[in-house]
Amino acid sequence: MTAAIANAVAFPHLTPTNAIGWLKAVGLLRLSGAVGYWANDCFHLEIDSTESLVEKLLQYQPKPFASPWNGKSIFSNTKELEIVLASKAQRYALMREGYQELQGVLQPLDTKGLSSDKKKLLMMPLITSKVSNSYLLEWIDAVGLLTQTKQEAEFHKNDLLGTGGNVGTTDFCTVYFQACSKLWDLETGEPSIEAKAFIRAAVLGKVLPETLVLKGLLGHIYPAADYFDDLAPSDKSLEDYINNQGRSSQLANPIDLILYLEGATTFTGSSIPRNEIQNEGDQEHTLASYPLLLEVNSGTADTSDRTGRAYEIWLPLWSKPRDWKVFQKRVTTYLSFRLKNQVVDTTDMLNELTKRSESLGFSRFTRFGLWKRKGQGNYLVYIGLATPLKSDYGAELGEWRFRARPTKEQSQSQYNLLTALHKTLYQLQQGNAETATAIKLLGQIEILHSRIQAKIPPSPQLSEKWVEAVYKEYPIAEVELAAALASTSLTHKGTGRSFRPFRELLSSARYVPKSGTRFWSHDHKYRLKTASLEALCLSLLQLWSTDKEYHPSFGWTHWASPDAIAAFIAGRTNDQLILDLALGFALCKSPTKLARHSSTQPLPELYKYAASLQWCRDVALTAQTVNGLLTGSTVPLSRQLAAVQKPVVLPEHIAIGKRCALALVFPCQPFYQFGEVNA
Structure with missing residues (x-):
């Protein structure tokens, strides 16, 4: 945080890591009449000395606090x-x-x-x-x-x-x-x-x-x-x-x-109606003002479990000096948003805080869970410091996540996936998780929900920031290949229009532009297999060869680099990771550019010729050629090359023919043009 101001007194024992420390700090801010702030993880007051503060508190006048309904009142x-x-x-x-x-x-x-x-x-x-x-x-x-x-x-x-x-x-x-x-x-x-x-x-x-x-x-x-x-x-x-x-x-x-x-008592509660209600005819209300009491949906965060609900309290830390009246106005006026803006869980809260924190001057929030203690009720237990992000791509899932909460009525597999996703998205916004984990979970949930026709709607289309974030975490061939694969789309040869993007081939998720809604279609035919990357590649290659009028090469695709493809053919990639990421990337827009293409590793000539046939707009790789490569035979490939005036001499059999054939699903820049004399 910021460095201490010269005329301020630090209170090392008033730290944001325990609730009484934070609330005592606000109490001192109020009763001292001074300005205060947080720096170096402790509270500071701009006062002459601690002794002057002691004298000030010695003049305290007790207030008429009373809860007359209590038996011990x-x-x-x-x-x-x-x-x-x-x-x-x-x-x-x-x-x-x-x-x-x-x-x-x-x-x-x-x-x-x-x-x-x-x-x-x-x-x-x-x-x-x-x-x-x-x-x-x-x-x-x-x-x-x-x-x-x-x-x-x-x-x-x-x-x-x-x-x-x-x-x-x-x-x-x-x-x-x-x-x-x-x-x-x-x-x-x-x-x-x-x-x-x-x-x-x-x-x-x-x-x-x-x-x-x-x-x-x-x-x-x-x-x-x-x-x-x-x-x-x-x-x-x-x-x-x-x-x-x-x-x-x-x-x-x-x-x-x-x-x-x-x-x-700096903070007061106010009731704000909520649009989503549990029982028809009811109007739900809640504490909507400070102190940011948050009901955590089951399975969302560290303090929750499957059947119950847990609560968290978020307390702001500020680094610029301010007095109590300014502080009170800001938190009770501008942070009074829980249900007003449909803040329903931790990630949504961070999204709202992100929008407000900079203007309010709240640099961080200290987070407490209300945990039960044997025979003693709920206790405030410090969990950690949260820093709302200025740019939070996880917020794209805000509305969908509200509907995609884990519940006890779900199957164990569905519940486990949703629970893992909610926790990961929350941790992602805190900087404690990887985007790759979230993407893989989203892909698995899409496939599961598509097959069981879940009541939860399909995820919205996510921005390319997700793909870019994964590559930033892991600048490896697997991410390149998954991004390239997810960018493929059945495109009409004559119009160049996308007929079926990769996502619609994988699942029954469909989009209605007029209403802006997504739904699970009952007319979807599952033609792609997702049990393994090999199964997916084979089903894709078969699908692409069934109709010569529709092929990904007729539209825009994200090219994989030659080195990434070389690593795949050589068997140096994690195929399961490619599959998991591709399923998740199918939900995202494809980035225009992900990484600088490198071509330092040698590629088999037979692959370069086959890939050029696959990804040139004017030619089409035949099913016979693909099937031949899968068995290690190059004879069908040689015949097709001769037919397009590209006669070459290739060994009739090759051991890596199958990997070369599977690699044909990854879009790449053609290595050769056809209709020309082979140099």
Whole structure:
């Protein structure tokens, strides 16, 4: 990222690799009033010193955060609520005023015997319509949103704040109140003796016994929760916890909680209708605003499995200094797009981020999966850093991928292929996969779906960038030959129009130009065999010889280089790789030029003559000549050459005749012209 600015203070412990570190950074950005940025993988603030920041935080005023539907809410604890309402301290004015207003709004409600979920559905619309306190509304908007469908109301949680401001039996707001009361006296508002030590330890990232509370405060977002081992046993001493490499989520500095909640409430949720719905007649809603909560389709990414759904959260990193208000506006306004633009999985998200990241100034995103931990609910687990690409050819598959998701109703082979493809496309956009892998999978899926007449439509035609990217990864003969083979098309001799491109010979995929749609045709006759490259070559050669009016040589083709063909004839190529790539390249436009043609390796003369007959427009290689070469005989070739005034003397039998015949499927620049005297 960028180098640190001279007057900025770095916070090495606030790294993008754990959720609490990132959210504490946003909390500090908000409460400091300064500008901040990410550099060298840690957070920086433009402040005079850390001590000035400590003094600033010492003046903090607790806010009226409350989730009154929770069983452990402060509104369920009359004693604690009365203490706040009775407080005369100016420091607690915001909390006191907000709680007073909320108490007045909720007082007429009869919630006796209702579950927490039922209370949420009852209280949320009332609070959002009756309460005017901006701090309280900020909290309500952040914990989740309520949507109303034809059937019923539904609450959509923000996993950054648990299932509605709580994790298990721990209510964030109650613990927030307890943390604040530990730091600032409820009667006088004065800081406690240890308040400054707590703040300094949180700001500097120090872990000291006197600045830790043994009771768990941060639940699933404390750095220690990134570990999968069980909680440290209760019979251990405080020192044992500290020396346990941070592996206990039951230790926390109360300032960490305050900073975390200040960071998390930066973001609010809003409901945006979705066009695609699962059940007819339903209207689906979701959290469409920050924090980029992404439902990963089954089998799409590292955090998912076949039957369930997993979630990921993406948090942006920026390298240019900005204050909290600018940051909040950008993420809640311009990144509020999940369903608005049909962002349905990781690859689509990266596509959308690609379009926005540069203008928003977000250089990278830190990615977290919400993983389940035994008896503890979901935990934010760091997965990696994502860098949206400026040019993302994988986005061409965006709409198709939404319809080509793996589901449990599919056969195992179909499910496995789709799962592998989704993962590969996602990894490709992160720079962690090869285009060649994606191309091979796309080709296999095309053949499978064509044969089973899948409900999933054919893939759209892809750009030539895919072919070019594969060659950049592997500048080898196999890629050249596959690209040349995929460019062949049955073309009419008189008009030069393509009658059947390579893809339509392979599969039943067809295209309707007027509607711009693709479908699987029921009239397709499978004339090409794809069990092996040899089988494909033989079926192609047979097809090309059946009608003299249609042949690839009558149209444009991508020529393979003589050296690539020489390697194939000599048996130095991976034929399976050529086949796999050709099936995938059939879905792509052919590049005008892939590589500089080289001709340093010798080619058999009989091949050069046969290839010239095959790829000159004015002549046609006969089936007898091809069959003769397949058996090692050159006699039919010699007779055909004599017939076109090109008499040559060739050995009657040749050991590599079969490879020479198979190589005739690769378009090449003719080596000889016919109708001339042989020099």
